[in-house]
Amino acid sequence: MTNILTKLPVIILISGSGSNLQAIIDQTNAGFLPIQVQLVISNEPTAYGIQRAQQVGIATQILEHRNFTTRQAYDNALLELIAPYDPELIVLAGFMRILTSNFVARYQGRMLNIHPSLLPKYPGLNTHARVLAAGDTVHGASVHFVTEMLDGGPIIIQAEVPVMPDDSPETLAARVLVKEHLIYPQAIKWFAEGRLALASQGVLLDKQLLTRPVIWS
Ligand code: GAR
Numbered sequence: 001m002t003n004i005l006t007k008l009p010v011i012i013l014i015s016g017s018g019s020n021l022q023a024i025i026d027q028t029n030a031g032f033l034p035i036q037v038q039l040v041i042s043n044e045p046t047a048y049g050i051q052r053a054q055q056v057g058i059a060t061q062i063l064e065h066r067n068f069t070t071r072q073a074y075d076n077a078l079l080e081l082i083a084p085y086d087p088e089l090i091v092l093a094g095f096m097r098i099l100t101s102n103f104v105a106r107y108q109g110r111m112l113n114i115h116p117s118l119l120p121k122y123p124g125l126n127t128h129a130r131v132l133a134a135g136d137t138v139h140g141a142s143v144h145f146v147t148e149m150l151d152g153g154p155i156i157i158q159a160e161v162p163v164m165p166d167d168s169p170e171t172l173a174a175r176v177l178v179k180e181h182l183i184y185p186q187a188i189k190w191f192a193e194g195r196l197a198l199a200s201q202g203v204l205l206d207k208q209l210l211t212r213p214v215i216w217s
Pocket residue numbers: 014015016017018019020021049093094095096114115116124141177180
């Protein structure tokens with residue numbers, strides 16, 4: 001068992017179902033992740049992930065973006081909400097908002113995101129439908145450090161899945177999610193163990209510069 005004092009304080013931002021959040025909770029409770037989830041924040045009041053957090057006694061906050069007139073005002077409120085917790089890591093787990101440069105700069109090198117595509121292919125939304133429309137035979141998910149470029153930060157780890165001829169966006173999304181739930185805890189574990197860092201040249205894993213993302217196998 002990891003001593004509580006050695007656990008990395010983490011805040012998780014969500015917008016929806018929170019299945020990645022659940023995977024992180026499960027892997028924390030299983031002892032795989034030496035982290036302490038201090039708070040889960042959602043911009044969507046109905047996000048099911050909020051219930052998932054509450055079910056295991058994790059503190060939650062709703063910060064609804066509709067109550068703010070500008071992106072800057074929302075992100076300032078988010079910064080204020082987070083500041084007292086002084087987290088070591090911010091985990092974006094299906095948080096469907098673009099963050100301002102001010103926010104990103106505050107947590108540069110300490111913020112991870114998971115994206116449902118093999119970045120740099122298909123940044124942005126509707127990745128599964130776009131993969132099907134393009135006729136790709138391989139798809140997947142990526143975990144990356146968050147930088148100012150949308151879905152463009154240095155990639156840490158990726159997992160691939162086959163695209164089947166009869167796939168719909170939903171069946172493909174479900175297959176990708178299974179892999180997301182494996183690679184996100186792995187990347188968070190590396191960070192929590194001090195093995196993963198963002199340097200000016202890219203991602204360092206065990207002090208070695210990654211020339212390409214780790215591929216989950
Ligand atoms: C996941 O597929 C995640 O990769 C994606 O949203 C889904 C959230 O699912 N994130 C993005 O598209 C961010 N650009 P979840 O709420 O069940 O974890």
